[in-house]
Amino acid sequence: xxxxxxxxxxxxxVLVPLSLLAGRVWIDPATTSNAALILMELRLPRAxxxxxxxxxxxxxxxxxxxYLRNPLADPGLFGIAPMAALGxxxxxxxxxxxxxxxxxxxxxxxGMIMLALIAGRTPSGAGGGIALFTLAxxxxxxxxxxxxxxxxxxxxxxxxxxxxxxxxNGALTDRSWAEVWIAAPLTLAxxxxxxxxxxxxxxxxxxxxxxxSLGINPSxxxxxxxxxxxxTVGSGVAVxxxxxxxxxxxxxxxRPLTDRLPSSLLLPSAxxxxxxxxxxxxxxRVLPFVTELRLGIxxxxxxxxxxxxxxxxxxxxxx
Amino acid sequence: xxxxxxxxxxxxxxxxxxxGRQLALAGVSASLKPGQITAIVGPNGAGKSTxxxxxxxxxxxxxxxxxLGDENMAAMPTGERAKRLGYLPQxxxxxxxxxxxxxxxxxxxxxRDRRSEPVEAAIKVMDIGALRSRxxxxxxxxxxxxxxxxxxxxxxxxxxxxxxPLAALDLGHQITLVEHLKACAAQGVGVVIVLHDLAMAMNHxxxxxxxxxxxxxxxxxxxxxxxxxxxxxxxxxxxxxLGNTGRQALVANGRD
Numbered sequence: 001x002x003x004x005x006x007x008x009x010x011x012x013x014v015l016v017p018l019s020l021l022a023g024r025v026w027i028d029p030a031t032t033s034n035a036a037l038i039l040m041e042l043r044l045p046r047a048x049x050x051x052x053x054x055x056x057x058x059x060x061x062x063x064x065x066x067y068l069r070n071p072l073a074d075p076g077l078f079g080i081a082p083m084a085a086l087g088x089x090x091x092x093x094x095x096x097x098x099x100x101x102x103x104x105x106x107x108x109x110x111g112m113i114m115l116a117l118i119a120g121r122t123p124s125g126a127g128g129g130i131a132l133f134t135l136a137x138x139x140x141x142x143x144x145x146x147x148x149x150x151x152x153x154x155x156x157x158x159x160x161x162x163x164x165x166x167x168x169n170g171a172l173t174d175r176s177w178a179e180v181w182i183a184a185p186l187t188l189a190x191x192x193x194x195x196x197x198x199x200x201x202x203x204x205x206x207x208x209x210x211x212x213s214l215g216i217n218p219s220x221x222x223x224x225x226x227x228x229x230x231x232t233v234g235s236g237v238a239v240x241x242x243x244x245x246x247x248x249x250x251x252x253x254x255r256p257l258t259d260r261l262p263s264s265l266l267l268p269s270a271x272x273x274x275x276x277x278x279x280x281x282x283x284x285r286v287l288p289f290v291t292e293l294r295l296g297i298x299x300x301x302x303x304x305x306x307x308x309x310x311x312x313x314x315x316x317x318x319x
Numbered sequence: 320x321x322x323x324x325x326x327x328x329x330x331x332x333x334x335x336x337x338x339g340r341q342l343a344l345a346g347v348s349a350s351l352k353p354g355q356i357t358a359i360v361g362p363n364g365a366g367k368s369t370x371x372x373x374x375x376x377x378x379x380x381x382x383x384x385x386x387l388g389d390e391n392m393a394a395m396p397t398g399e400r401a402k403r404l405g406y407l408p409q410x411x412x413x414x415x416x417x418x419x420x421x422x423x424x425x426x427x428x429x430x431r432d433r434r435s436e437p438v439e440a441a442i443k444v445m446d447i448g449a450l451r452s453r454x455x456x457x458x459x460x461x462x463x464x465x466x467x468x469x470x471x472x473x474x475x476x477x478x479x480x481x482x483x484p485l486a487a488l489d490l491g492h493q494i495t496l497v498e499h500l501k502a503c504a505a506q507g508v509g510v511v512i513v514l515h516d517l518a519m520a521m522n523h524x525x526x527x528x529x530x531x532x533x534x535x536x537x538x539x540x541x542x543x544x545x546x547x548x549x550x551x552x553x554x555x556x557x558x559x560x561l562g563n564t565g566r567q568a569l570v571a572n573g574r575d
Contacts, residue, residue, distance in 0.1 A: 011513055042387035064373045064413075069414035069415075111533050170431075199428065202425060202428075203425060204414070205413060205414045205415050205422075206408075206412060206413065206425060206467070206470070207410060207412035207415075209372070209377060209406070209408045210408050210467075212377050212411070212430055213377060213401060213404065213405070213408075214425065214426075214474075215397045215400070215402075215428065216399045216428075217397055242405075244392065259417065259418060259421050260415045260416050260417050260454075261415065261417055261421060262415070262419075293397030
């Protein structure tokens with residue numbers, strides 16, 4: 001465990017009890033009636049889900065940035081989560097809501113394959129490669145978004161339409177242990193697959209030819225990424241909709257605390273992603289709005305300015 | 320550096336390699352000896368980098384074969400190839416702002432260990448000890464080249480295949496690097512480098528391969544492979560060698 005992992009693990013230990021007590025109703029375990037019930041059946045599954053989804057998005061973002069050698073890569077921004085959402089919406093549409101996780105996972109994996117195919121055809125490294133590739137990711141995202149919007153307008157009923165839209169915005173409201181049991185094993189498996197790829201991602205720092213000369217098998221690495229990112233992002237989208245920008249922000253927060261090799265980034269990014277989503281989800285519960293601010297919207301409100309700031313820093317050559 | 324690295328030859332037979340729609344290399348046959356410096360030279364687009372990558376096992380032959388000793392490169396396990404052949408690409412790519420010593424340590428990857436002695440030896444030889452904790456973004460072009468070559472040396476390969484390793488170096492570091500490659504060769508390591516500077520090839524290589532339009536047009540000791548006629552045919556330049564053996568300079572009189 002490196003320094004960054006210890007810092008974020010410690011932060012998580014502090015955040016968990018806080019998030020359990022925080023909410024529209026602050027819980028005082030000694031006096032609140034039904035405290036145990038609220039904690040066990042509402043707050044705890046929601047906190048565990050926030051940790052699981054955040055960890056998955058953080059690790060997926062770190063792995064994608066390493067694989068694409070692009071500090072702007074993010075599962076949401078580059079179309080992986082929107083493709084997962086498209087898959088999920090498709091399953092609603094054909095009336096197979098029980099198959100949402102499988103469809104979301106397949107959508108995410110397909111998005112990662114499309115991205116990797118484009119990556120294989122563009123020059124890597126700084127300069128034109130990153131710009132071209134970022135645009136390609138944004139195009140996958142907007143294509144998936146357009147198809148999703150098309151599916152919504154064609155939705156069989158107004159109720160189904162509003163269900164899909166609310167779900168797409170990304171939230172952890174009213175989630176139970178059932179969602180935890182779907183997302184947690186799949187996300188953990190995905191993170192484990194990404195860990196298998198970690199050292200190969202380090203070699204990729206030197207470019208693909210040098211990595212291959214060091215014995216890295218590019219197609220094996222691609223499949224590890226497709227499966228790892230597909231599992232983590234797909235399972236997250238399946239239970240909570242699109243929660244964007246976590247995979248972008250988290251590796252940047254973590255990177256200065258490490259030696260900057262992709263393998264050193266994975267564990268602390270998972271922990272920091274868990275902290276970020278848990279903190280953000282607690283914050284949206286506490287903020288005094290008429291209805292609860294959707295988590296996905298809140299993170300986009302933080303994430304979009306952050307992305308702009310990153311772009312300005314890159315222009316200054318300081319990334 | 321590992322002593323008596325290898326007695327086996329690195330050779331290609333009728334090697335053709337297609338890149339995109341173009342046949343970048345057409346029927347090249349050559350045998351390279353360990354313990355020597357072999358320079359690959361030729362005008363732009365002659366297929367030098369393609370031949371080097373083919374010899375490194377990184378481009379699959381369209382026709383013909385590459386072998387290390389009696390082993391066919393195409394059948395060799397990736398990990399085994401990575402241990403024996405160190406390859407330095409032309410583009411000095413470093414994606415993340417990683418410190419010099421961590422970059423050099425990546426060279427141990429084929430061995431799946433993190434032994435520090437070979438890494439330290441490579442850092443010492445490339446004279447980058449003072450830069451060890453400096454991040455890549457704050458290295459000059461020459462410092463970057465030396466760091467990346469140190470990465471190759473840290474893997475203790477039996478063969479070093481480097482694509483224009485001198486390109487970004489100042490004269491002093493060019494000489495140091497060539498001296499070091501000679502020292503590697505003296506210990507039995509096979510050194511194959513793509514060069515643009517014909518005088519470097521003339522004065523320091525043991526063997527020179529001259530490529531033109533994907534074909535091998537000369538192969539032999541520098542004095543014959545880089546004769547006035549070969550240069551006139553290969554580069555279309557009328558040039559003469561001045562000076563004594565081992566310290567010659569090429570003076571171009573103009574295009575033929």
